Amino acid sequence: MSYVEFQGISKQFGETLAVEDLDISIAQGEFFSLLGPSGCGKSTTLRMLAGFVTPTTGQIHVHGRDITRLPPEARDIGIVFQNYAIFPHMTVYDNIAFGLVERNMTKRDIRRKVEAALEQVGMSGYERRFERELSGGQKQRVALARVLVIEPEILLLDEPLSALDKKMREEMKFWIKEIQRSVGITTIYVTHDQSEALTMSDRIAVMEGGRVLQVGTPVEIYEYPASRFVAEFIGESNLLSGRVQEVTDGRCEIDLGPAAVPAQAPSGAPLSEGSEVALLIRPEMIRLHKVSEDEAPMLEGRIAEEVYQGSLRRYQVETAGQKLTVEVANRPDLPLRSAGEAVALYWNTESGVVVR
Amino acid sequence: MTEIAATTPAPVKSGGLGLRQSQFKWLLVVPLIVFFCIFFVIPVGLIFATSFNPSAIGQVAPTADITLENYIRFFSRSNYLMAAGRSVVLGVVVALVTLIVAYPMAFVIAKTRHPGRNTTLLILVLAAMQLDMVIRLYGMMVILGDNGLINQMLLGLGLTSEDAPVQLMYNFLGVVLGLVQFALPFMILTLVGVIRGIDPSLEEAARALGASRRRAFFRVTLPMSMPGILSGSLLVFALSISSYIVPALMGGFRVGVLPIHIFQQVAEGARFQFGATIAVILFLLSAGAIAIYLRVGARRSGGLA
Ligand SMILES: Nc1ncnc2c1ncn2[C@@H]1O[C@H](COP(=O)(O)OP(=O)(O)OP(=O)(O)O)[C@@H](O)[C@H]1O
Ligand SMILES: [Mg+2]
Numbered sequence: 208m209s210y211v212e213f214q215g216i217s218k219q220f221g222e223t224l225a226v227e228d229l230d231i232s233i234a235q236g237e238f239f240s241l242l243g244p245s246g247c248g249k250s251t252t253l254r255m256l257a258g259f260v261t262p263t264t265g266q267i268h269v270h271g272r273d274i275t276r277l278p279p280e281a282r283d284i285g286i287v288f289q290n291y292a293i294f295p296h297m298t299v300y301d302n303i304a305f306g307l308v309e310r311n312m313t314k315r316d317i318r319r320k321v322e323a324a325l326e327q328v329g330m331s332g333y334e335r336r337f338e339r340e341l342s343g344g345q346k347q348r349v350a351l352a353r354v355l356v357i358e359p360e361i362l363l364l365d366e367p368l369s370a371l372d373k374k375m376r377e378e379m380k381f382w383i384k385e386i387q388r389s390v391g392i393t394t395i396y397v398t399h400d401q402s403e404a405l406t407m408s409d410r411i412a413v414m415e416g417g418r419v420l421q422v423g424t425p426v427e428i429y430e431y432p433a434s435r436f437v438a439e440f441i442g443e444s445n446l447l448s449g450r451v452q453e454v455t456d457g458r459c460e461i462d463l464g465p466a467a468v469p470a471q472a473p474s475g476a477p478l479s480e481g482s483e484v485a486l487l488i489r490p491e492m493i494r495l496h497k498v499s500e501d502e503a504p505m506l507e508g509r510i511a512e513e514v515y516q517g518s519l520r521r522y523q524v525e526t527a528g529q530k531l532t533v534e535v536a537n538r539p540d541l542p543l544r545s546a547g548e549a550v551a552l553y554w555n556t557e558s559g560v561v562v563r
Numbered sequence: 564m565t566e567i568a569a570t571t572p573a574p575v576k577s578g579g580l581g582l583r584q585s586q587f588k589w590l591l592v593v594p595l596i597v598f599f600c601i602f603f604v605i606p607v608g609l610i611f612a613t614s615f616n617p618s619a620i621g622q623v624a625p626t627a628d629i630t631l632e633n634y635i636r637f638f639s640r641s642n643y644l645m646a647a648g649r650s651v652v653l654g655v656v657v658a659l660v661t662l663i664v665a666y667p668m669a670f671v672i673a674k675t676r677h678p679g680r681n682t683t684l685l686i687l688v689l690a691a692m693q694l695d696m697v698i699r700l701y702g703m704m705v706i707l708g709d710n711g712l713i714n715q716m717l718l719g720l721g722l723t724s725e726d727a728p729v730q731l732m733y734n735f736l737g738v739v740l741g742l743v744q745f746a747l748p749f750m751i752l753t754l755v756g757v758i759r760g761i762d763p764s765l766e767e768a769a770r771a772l773g774a775s776r777r778r779a780f781f782r783v784t785l786p787m788s789m790p791g792i793l794s795g796s797l798l799v800f801a802l803s804i805s806s807y808i809v810p811a812l813m814g815g816f817r818v819g820v821l822p823i824h825i826f827q828q829v830a831e832g833a834r835f836q837f838g839a840t841i842a843v844i845l846f847l848l849s850a851g852a853i854a855i856y857l858r859v860g861a862r863r864s865g866g867l868a
Contacts (some may be wrong), residue, residue, distance in 0.1 A: 259767055292768040296786045306772035306784070357772060552659040 210235040210393055211256070211328060211361060215419075216265035218251050225251040226419040229265070233395065233410075238387055240396045240404040243414035243483045244440070249397040252414075253363050257286050269360065280309075285354030286363040289370065291346040293338040299325075299349050300334035306357035323341060324356040327386070343371050347379060355390060362387070362394045368403060380406060401441045403431060413437050429489075432556065438487045438562050445493075445531045446485040446562065451478045459561065461486050463527045468505050470559035473541070478561065485562045490534040492558035495522065495544055504551035505559075506531075510544050590711060607846070614839035621833050633840035643824065643841070650820040651848060653735070654804040658744040658796040661750045663796070664743065666788075669754035685755075692748045700741055700812045707731040707740065707813075733815035741813035742806060746799040757791025758784070790860070795855045801849045821845045 209232030216229040225311035226248040233239045241249040254260040256267060266275045274282055294302050298436060307317045325331045328348040333341070341349065347367060354362060366450055367383070368376045384407045387394050398404050404411045405425040412422045413436075421433040432438035438446060452460040452467055459472045461484065470486055472478055498507060508526030515537075522533045522544060531552070535541055615635055637643045672688070675681045691699075706712045714728040722791035723729060731737060761784060769779035807822035816823060823843055828838035 256768075257771055259770070278775075279767070280773050282771075284771060286768070288764045288768065290762065290764060292764040294765060294768070294783060296783075296789075305769065305774075309773035309778065328691045353768075353772070383783065410621055 209233060210237075210270060211395070212268040213252070213256075214266045214268070216252070216262045216267065218260060219263045224417055226255070226262075227416075228533060229419055230366070231412055231419065233393065235393055236391050238384070238394045238407060238409045240394065240398060240408040240411045240413050241414055242398055242401060242404040242440075244399055247360070247414045248417040249399075249414055253365055253395060256361070257284055257363055258282050267491055273431055280545070283359050284361045284363060285357060285359035286365065287347075287350045287354055287367050289366040290513060291350040291367075291370075293341070293346050293349055293353075294438060295338045297337075298334060299330065299336045299341070302338075302349060303356055309411060311359070315425045320356050324352040327355065328352040344375050344379060351383070351386065355386070355392075360393065362392045363397075364394065365397045366396075366399070367396075367404060368400070376403075383407070405441070413440065415440075423506055432487065432562060434561055438485070438560075443490045443532060443534070445488045445490060447488070447527060447529055447531075448483065448485050451480050451482050451484055451561075454478050454480060456551050458556070461559075461561065463506070465527050468559060469556045470561050471557050473561045473563070478508065482563075487560040487562050488531070488554055490521070490532040492554045493531065493533045494553045495524070495533055496537060496553060498549050499552045502553075504553050506552045508550055508552060510546050510548045510550060513544065513546055524552065589702040610839045610842050613836055614843045616836045618834055618836045623835050632687075633837050637836065637840055637844065642819070646819050646821050646824050647844060647848070649735075649818065650804045650822075650845070653742070653810075653818075653820055654800040654848075654852070657739055657746060657803040658799045660739060661743050661746045661799050662792060662796055665747055665750035665754055666792075669751045669758055669791075672751070673755045673758035688748050688751050692746070696745060696808055697812070699744065700809065703741055703744065703813065704732065707737060732813050733817050735814070735818055736814075737813040738810050738818045738820075745806070745809060746802055749798055749802065750795040753795035754788065754791045757788050761787045789809045793856055793859060795840060797852055800852050802849060805845060821848075 211231075211233040213229050213231045216226060217224065218226040229248075229252060231239075241252055243249055247261070251260055255262050257287060257538065258274070258281075259549040260279060266273055268274065269282075269284075269367045293299075297305070300321055303321045304317050307320055312320070314431050317412040318387060321334075322331070325333065328351055330345065330348050330352065333349075335346065338346065350367075368379055371379060380403055396404070396407060405428075408425055410424055411420060411428050413420045415436055421428060421437050422429075428437065429441055432546070435446060438444045447461075449461040449463040452462040454460075454472060454477065457472055459470055459478055460467050461470050461508060463486065478484070496504070498504075506526045508531065510522050511525045511530060512519045514523075517537065518535050519534050520543070522535065524533055533552070535544075609625055615629050615631070616622070616626050617628050617630045617632060668688070672681065672684045675684060689776065702712065708731075709728040710713070711731070713731060714723065717723045717729060718725065732740070765783050765787070766779050769783045770776070774782060804820070805822060807826055810816075810818050810820050810823050811826070814820075814823075821844065825838045825841045825845070828834045
């Protein structure tokens, strides 16, 4: 049963079609991410749900109610902005009390709720501070407290971590997820960072050029991307172009030129023999071995380059006329390879995903 | 000039041009300092000095005779004190009226995203500043005068009689109207800058937290425009109390504010010393307004600290 429902939503700004024919449904309590490159229409989608942008076509339903034309203040939707939008002329206390004052609560109730909210985000004792006396992470906490304190039906987060440094980002990622889980609030999270989307979300919609390309769980999106764009946008990827040679139930053979390799047939419409496809193999799925006669490798190649990255080593391997990236964990039991060495490449048939 | 050059600290250790970045930056303000000294500090200093000289008709340059008699005269005559009060009231009224008229206009300009429309609006505001003050005031007289457009209309409608026109000028009202039209562009430009600088996501955050458009305006936009409101009002106040031409033309010398008295002392009585005294008092009123502004500004940012 869907809780938030976008039906045929489009938004045109003058000449630009920012969002095109968008259909998404989101379940109650779900952590849903909109993921895509800059300018793909993520913020516009979020702002239509918040009520700051009126869709050109389509409807948005929340809990069965059509909210497409409601003003923002009538929607009961909380939003945290990329720059946090803490009111600079108010203390932390007054910032958090803002929505409660609008709801005409008594001073006593406001005090109790603000204090509880500050406690929840670990900011007790900061009541009298002003925005400019807070660090990025603290502003983030205040912005979240200010929204959660009014107990909205839906929480919207527009790139809330992009203004923080890397370490802080990692920390806040888990913290936000934890708060979201404990409150159980339906959350829509906008990001262009695939690792944020993968770690935090229940489901992800990958967007590009105003369209949704694929909706799925992080595992589905990462392991079974529906298109080249999704495969390349999410994680490191090797995409080998080839031709479908043979299709037998569930399996297929892809002709990569110098060699043909077996792969899993994608779900959905059956592959037709002879069609041009790409074979996706994630760098961490490939094993490198010495060339030997024992077991036929998927491909053979030559190490072109080796890069040390701390926890892993990344090799560029020349094979089938293309360069493949291979990641090998940096463990003593895995042999080092040096540039120029001939290697055999292995991966499990299921790790080779056919992308149309 | 040479004095300033001499006080510039000698270049330290670096070779080449022998100027460090920070010293070089200071050199950039030298023209301003020179200009400011020649055309502001020295004349104002001379006026201060003159105001302490005994009254001598026709004597322009300051002398070594020091006396407080001009100040005693100023503060013991009620018509001068009333003039000072009138000037302050005029400045405050003009600042308030200008603010009320300018804010909505500034708000519209600041919120107009469309670049073409935005520029057009700004040009309209600036166009008002293109013409000389005197010409603009004569334009106002055509509308406000005893035989002006408004009075002719009222007469035509039979609301007034020929010998009792509504007094729209040659009184305090006329001076206020003249000063408001003079001060509007200054106020609008000051406010546009500040309102435009308010992050629109603050208003959106307020809306999402449950505030109507109106509530968001009063709780976020208006308080955040306060720096512009304060500095714009201060600017208009200072422009108003020091204006001579507007009270002269729109008030017909019947609204006795301080600049009118200065003119009468200097141009009609050739009493430079007493004229200088009134000028000093006018200057102190402006300085007082600035002091209040800084105090309020400091309290606001003190509150923010
Ligand atoms: N108010 C607006 N007026 C005109 N064009 C707009 C407006 N808002 C967004 N756009 C355009 O719509 C498109 C989508 O913008 P949007 O802000 O939704 O992208 P985004 O996915 O959030 O990007 P980013 O990651 O950079 O924030 C862009 O081409 C943008 O220029
Ligand atoms: Mg965005």
